[in-house]
Each structure stands twice: as structure tokens, then as C-alpha cells.
Amino acid sequence: MARIVKKFGGTSVGDVDRIRNVASRVKKAVDEGHEVVVVVSAMSGTTNQLVDFCRSAAPMHDAREYDTVVAAGEQITIGLLSICLQEMEVPARSFLGWQVPIRTNDVHSAARIEKIETEKLEECLKGGRVAVVAGFQGIADDGRITTLGRGGSDTSAVALAAALKADQCDIYTDVDGVYTTDPRIVPKARKLDKITYEEMLEMASLGAKVLQTRSVAMAMTHGVRTQVLSSFEDLPGTLVVGEDEIVEQEVVSGIAYSRGEAKITVVGLEDRPGQVSHLFAPLADQNINVDMIVQSASEDGTSTDVTFTVPEDDLRKAVKVLSDRKDELKYRDLVYTGDVVKVSVVGVGMRSHAGVASKMFDTLAEKGINIQVISTSEIKVSVIIDAEYTELAVRALHTAYGLDAPTDA
Amino acid sequence: MARIVKKFGGTSVGDVDRIRNVASRVKKAVDEGHEVVVVVSAMSGTTNQLVDFCRSAAPMHDAREYDTVVAAGEQITIGLLSICLQEMEVPARSFLGWQVPIRTNDVHSAARIEKIETEKLEECLKGGRVAVVAGFQGIADDGRITTLGRGGSDTSAVALAAALKADQCDIYTDVDGVYTTDPRIVPKARKLDKITYEEMLEMASLGAKVLQTRSVAMAMTHGVRTQVLSSFEDLPGTLVVGEDEIVEQEVVSGIAYSRGEAKITVVGLEDRPGQVSHLFAPLADQNINVDMIVQSASEDGTSTDVTFTVPEDDLRKAVKVLSDRKDELKYRDLVYTGDVVKVSVVGVGMRSHAGVASKMFDTLAEKGINIQVISTSEIKVSVIIDAEYTELAVRALHTAYGLDAPTDA
Numbered sequence: 172m173a174r175i176v177k178k179f180g181g182t183s184v185g186d187v188d189r190i191r192n193v194a195s196r197v198k199k200a201v202d203e204g205h206e207v208v209v210v211v212s213a214m215s216g217t218t219n220q221l222v223d224f225c226r227s228a229a230p231m232h233d234a235r236e237y238d239t240v241v242a243a244g245e246q247i248t249i250g251l252l253s254i255c256l257q258e259m260e261v262p263a264r265s266f267l268g269w270q271v272p273i274r275t276n277d278v279h280s281a282a283r284i285e286k287i288e289t290e291k292l293e294e295c296l297k298g299g300r301v302a303v304v305a306g307f308q309g310i311a312d313d314g315r316i317t318t319l320g321r322g323g324s325d326t327s328a329v330a331l332a333a334a335l336k337a338d339q340c341d342i343y344t345d346v347d348g349v350y351t352t353d354p355r356i357v358p359k360a361r362k363l364d365k366i367t368y369e370e371m372l373e374m375a376s377l378g379a380k381v382l383q384t385r386s387v388a389m390a391m392t393h394g395v396r397t398q399v400l401s402s403f404e405d406l407p408g409t410l411v412v413g414e415d416e417i418v419e420q421e422v423v424s425g426i427a428y429s430r431g432e433a434k435i436t437v438v439g440l441e442d443r444p445g446q447v448s449h450l451f452a453p454l455a456d457q458n459i460n461v462d463m464i465v466q467s468a469s470e471d472g473t474s475t476d477v478t479f480t481v482p483e484d485d486l487r488k489a490v491k492v493l494s495d496r497k498d499e500l501k502y503r504d505l506v507y508t509g510d511v512v513k514v515s516v517v518g519v520g521m522r523s524h525a526g527v528a529s530k531m532f533d534t535l536a537e538k539g540i541n542i543q544v545i546s547t548s549e550i551k552v553s554v555i556i557d558a559e560y561t562e563l564a565v566r567a568l569h570t571a572y573g574l575d576a577p578t579d580a
Numbered sequence: 581m582a583r584i585v586k587k588f589g590g591t592s593v594g595d596v597d598r599i600r601n602v603a604s605r606v607k608k609a610v611d612e613g614h615e616v617v618v619v620v621s622a623m624s625g626t627t628n629q630l631v632d633f634c635r636s637a638a639p640m641h642d643a644r645e646y647d648t649v650v651a652a653g654e655q656i657t658i659g660l661l662s663i664c665l666q667e668m669e670v671p672a673r674s675f676l677g678w679q680v681p682i683r684t685n686d687v688h689s690a691a692r693i694e695k696i697e698t699e700k701l702e703e704c705l706k707g708g709r710v711a712v713v714a715g716f717q718g719i720a721d722d723g724r725i726t727t728l729g730r731g732g733s734d735t736s737a738v739a740l741a742a743a744l745k746a747d748q749c750d751i752y753t754d755v756d757g758v759y760t761t762d763p764r765i766v767p768k769a770r771k772l773d774k775i776t777y778e779e780m781l782e783m784a785s786l787g788a789k790v791l792q793t794r795s796v797a798m799a800m801t802h803g804v805r806t807q808v809l810s811s812f813e814d815l816p817g818t819l820v821v822g823e824d825e826i827v828e829q830e831v832v833s834g835i836a837y838s839r840g841e842a843k844i845t846v847v848g849l850e851d852r853p854g855q856v857s858h859l860f861a862p863l864a865d866q867n868i869n870v871d872m873i874v875q876s877a878s879e880d881g882t883s884t885d886v887t888f889t890v891p892e893d894d895l896r897k898a899v900k901v902l903s904d905r906k907d908e909l910k911y912r913d914l915v916y917t918g919d920v921v922k923v924s925v926v927g928v929g930m931r932s933h934a935g936v937a938s939k940m941f942d943t944l945a946e947k948g949i950n951i952q953v954i955s956t957s958e959i960k961v962s963v964i965i966d967a968e969y970t971e972l973a974v975r976a977l978h979t980a981y982g983l984d985a986p987t988d989a
Contacts, residue, residue, distance in 0.1 A: 187636045191637070221656060224596055224656065225659070225660065228660045228664050228667065229663050229664065229667035232663040232667075233663060236659040236660075236662040236663045236666070236673075236674055237659065238659075239655060239659035239662075239676070240655070240660060242655070243655040243656045244652075246648060246649070246651070247630060247633065247649050250634070250645040250646065250647075250648035251634065251637045251645075251649060253642065253645040254634060254637040254638050254649075255637050257641070257642055257645070258641075264644070264645075265648050267648070267725075270723060314679060316676075
């Protein structure tokens, strides 16, 4: 018997039939003798509708009231799932964030979980019942409803698994696991049986979009074994675990790419101490997240060019911030494009293997792909290239690192 | 400065524009210096949709989970109304049933309010803010959400007005007050400025449908001055008050009618003691509400005929209950019809005036309308007649009791 937290997202609970399907999945685990806590999101579309209501009520709205409105979505799903479970003779009861309670700070719409009191949930599980918990929501010290921000249900699930010392946290999604790369681009992509938290963090934040970065970080901190699997097929997914659980480490686990990038080059910036921080401070003030940064001296030696990437959605804002400060920052020109993509090679094994980066550069060079920016960390190498080379680059790298699935002979 | 509870139903908050309209109404009262508590229902259609979800999840469902699901409707409205008020620079905050808290018993889906703790609301009002409270919902002792049953928001409003010792409770609806009768039948119907609780109870339970019977009873018990008025026009409505507030009492205040009635006659029932209770006990067991009862001896003196009315929705069930027990009850025949209407003359003034009932019978006789069953109380006389005479009867009675509005000369 194991204790398992299972999380189902909005698509998995999109209508009553799908909620019934979720109930069957839960029943199966209960029949196998497991203790089960289910975390659910709002029915797909519901949250968007509620957010639209708030926006049309007032463009700038009180985050506390916004949270009250949008938290209604999960409230509907937990009741319906409990009803479906009971109809299948699986004893179940629903818990809203405040009923658990899941205590958070008071940063409404982006609250952080501070403490989960587990007494009531333990009592529910000990009574042989399934606990159906609303994801995405909690309660602040003043008794008002908070929400954790978009995708917060993954975080709720992992936090509950940690608090309840669950053996595993299953995150059901519309994909059946984590792949070596995007199967839509590389048909030979393989589903990974296991991946480390660190790799998953790089894959997720680089656009693999399977698990919320925040929930992976939490899983890593608390050592929660997390499985990503399909809510529509009954197959094992990908386990996200600590490095110790992975016996033989692949050098490279996957190739990630992210299209939502934009590149800005500040040309002819006066080369004196502190100038770069003057450049980035106003961007940070505007909450623009600067990712990769490369600085190069210009030919005359008195000025420098700085290239960096920002989320494509923030490009206009970033350009405006810098243009407004042209006189103050003293640069010659601003060159920017949204037509780039970030491609990354990820793997904890590269720590102990030399040559991963150079293989990447060689592979791209062979295909005639120009690398515009490079950034590396312990377990990944990322490059910015022209967007039109995305598929070519990802496919070439996937083959170069031996990730292609064996073809049937 | 007065303290006023204002309640807006589902049609009044049917979309964001209408919620904004409600906010303007509230702002007006705040600008006049009043302390305002607003009670709102779910946006029209929302509750029905949530109820449908529950039904399609399981025909018989846990009332606790049902309550969790449907209570989400009001949660959405209170947040949106608070946002709209804030946008108009009216300080406001929302309160869910459990946040007030509004404590109820644990009869889920039909809970009764037991106690309203007013500290937080008082604090909100003293801070110069509008309290926006979710109608229809409360919290049981075990911390689970309860709902008060359909139309429970009226009850929430009156209960809050009583607990907060409010000067008045305004119930905004899609009609602009209580009329002497249905204006769709009698164009000369007049809007009443005032009506007593007792009369309103008779009017409501007889099908006037303006205010929930339960909320009127509560207003009467706690002496809450309650006004019924339009949420779309800015006009005074009808005040529902104690008899002492009405200086000169009309003998008859209104003519009510109710179409949802059915008549059953048990013919040739054996005439012996206890037989009538044997007849009604199984109906009560099935929760069938028997209303008017008339018993008459049959010609041979050894048997009796009993005629009574039930809600038309329960006619089939009632007939089945009695048919199943034909041998046991020993009657000759069962005659029934749903094609009847109950017409009532209501007025507290009739207590001190003789001749109200006979004027009714005379008026109906003059029009050739046959009275099938009669029932009287201190402040009303009701008759059952063929449904096809409804309009004729109501119009004739409205004129006979001098209720017609003066026509423009």
C-alpha cells in the first residue's frame, strides 16, 4: 500500500464525462489498496472565463477579489469529482484550500504556500476515504482566499505530497511523459522513463511545458518522486526523481527549445564601469526577465556591444525602456528581433563528460546554422539561433547525442 | 444615516454590465450616507448550470458536495461586485458565507440559518466599507459549506438585516413591487405602497412569487422592514411591514391565484372514525403537501366523499399512493384533475369586517363560476375553480373589492 497524490489538470476534468474518467483512474488506485489524495484544477475554460469577468469589471482589480472569483473554478470540480467517486462507491470528500487548510502568504494571485495542516486530510485518509483537494488555492492569515498563480495546481499537488509524506505524486497531463525532445519536431523522440529534478527544471523552463517550474523546484527541495503521465491512456509516464535513483546517467537527456524569445543588441555602449548595470536596472524595474547576456568589445575599444534575450512578449516594453533612456545610457544603436529561438542540450551527465558543448557547436556548424548567443550551466548548453533553423537544429542535435529511438529494422 | 441591507437576485447580476448597474445603486446609497450590506445571488443561469453538472455526475448525489459546487456561483458574483464598487471608488470587500460566518445547521441543500456572527461585518461597516455578502450559503459546524435551498438569498438578506439590526432590507427583483393582483391579468392592478407580513405570506405562498415565503416569515419574526423594489428602475417599491405601521387598513389588499394546483376526490370512502387519517398519512409519508380539504357525507349515509388539493407536480404520485391502497382504504372511486386554480382574497382588514367571503361567493356566482372547494383563514378566503375561469374570476374580484386603479377620465 502506498500513499499517492494524483493531480489532474483542466483538460482532464473538462466536462462531466472526463471527470468520471478521472474518477475511474482514482478508483483503480484505491482498488489496488493505495491511499489517494486527488488535486484538481478548474474545468478547462472556466478559469479563463472568470479572469475575463474580472477584467471586464475593472482593468485594475483588487487581487483579493480576483482570487475569490477565480477560486470558484476548482470548487466546482472538487464537488463534481467527489460525487462521481461516490457514485462508483469510492468514499470521498472534497476540501477547499481553506478547509484543509493550505496556508499561504498574502501575495494574492501569486501566493506561496507556507504551511499545510494535515490533520483533516490524515483523518479522511485513515477513514478509508479519498481526499479531493482544490488545487491552485489557499488561505491567507486574514482568512481570505488566495490563489497560487497560473499552473499553481501542480504546486499544490507537490506541496501536499511533501506535507503528507506521500510515496509519489502523479501529475496527469495531456502528454504521456517527458520526451527527449518535442515529438512533433522529431518523430524519433523517445519518452524518458526517468529524469532528474535538475534536468526537468531545465526542460520545463526551456519550454517543455509539461510541469510548472515552480512545482519541480518544490519536488526537488522536498524529494517528492513525481510522475508525469497521460490522463487519457493507462501507461506509465516519466518519473522525475533525485540523481541517486538514476543508476546509469545519460550524458544528454534531451534537447529543449523555446520559441518565445527575443534578442536585443545594444550597439556602441560607452565602455566604463557600471554601464551594464545601468542598462539592466530599468529592465528589472519593469519586471522584464533578462536571460542570456553576452558582452563583446567593439572594434575601437572605447565602446562595447551587449546582446541579451528577453521573453518575446516583453520585447516592445524592453525596447521602449531602453529607447527612453538613450541619452542617459549613451549607446549608438539598438538592434532587436523576435525571430530567434533558444535551443538547449540538457543532461546531468554532462558534468562528468567533456565535449558536450563542442559537439553541439560542431553539429550546428555542419548544418550551416549560425550561433548568435551561447550560455552554459552545469547541466545545459543553450544557444540562440535564427527561428527558421529550429527544426533542423533540434533534429540534428537529437541524432548527434544518440537520442533517436531505434528504428524497426 | 441608516443601515440598509440590499439584496440583488440572479437577473440583476446576470452579466458584468448588470453587476456594474447594481454597483451604481449601491454607490448612490453610500453617497447618501448610509451603511450598506449587499447580498447577491449567482449570475442568472449559473446555478442551473451547476445543478445540471451535479445531476449528470450522479442522479443521487451527496448534498454536501452539491452544496460545495453550487455555492461557487455566489462566490463569483461577490468578487465581481466588489471589484465594480472599488472601480467606482466605493470601498468594498466580499464575504463568503464561511467568512462572515453565517452558521447554519447541517441539513445540506436546505440548511437553516442558526446564527450570524456580526463582528467582521461590523468592523467592515465601521471602516466605511460596503460588505458584499454571498447569499444562499453558510457553514455547518463541521466546517463544510451549506446552502439554504432555492431562493435562499432572500432569507440570507433578511437574516443579515435582523442580525445587524439594519433599519431596512431592500429586495431588488425584476418586478417593481407587490401588486393588488397579477397585472398581466388585470391591467388595472395597483402597486401597493405597504403590505403586512401576514398578507405578504399569503400572497407569496399563493403564487405571487415576489418574495420567498421563508424570508417573509423571518422578516415577520424579527420585525425587519422589508422593501420589494425594481433593480432596473429607480422607484420606491412596496414595503412589507408590521400591522402597526399601516394606519388605515384596507379590508382586502389583493387577489392572489395559483395555477399549480390539482384536486383529488376520494368517492365512497367508508364512513368510520380514523378513516380520514388513514387517507392522509401515506401522502404525508411521501412528502405530499395536502392543502384544502373538504369532507361531505354521501347520500346513503354509510360512506363519505373527501376532496382535497395537492401541488399539481405531486398529483401522479398522490394518485399512485391512494390507488395502491384501495383495498385497505375501502373507497369506491378516485376522481382527480389538474385543471383547477386556487383564487384567494387576502387582507388583514377582513378580520374586523364581515361579509368578505359572501361577497366573493356572490361575485363568482354572478359570473357563473362554480366553486369546487372553499377554505378560509383569518386573513384570506380561497376557492378552487375550473382553470378556464381564472382571469374572469380574478378580474371580477379585483373590481368587486374596489381594488381597480382609478382610470384617467
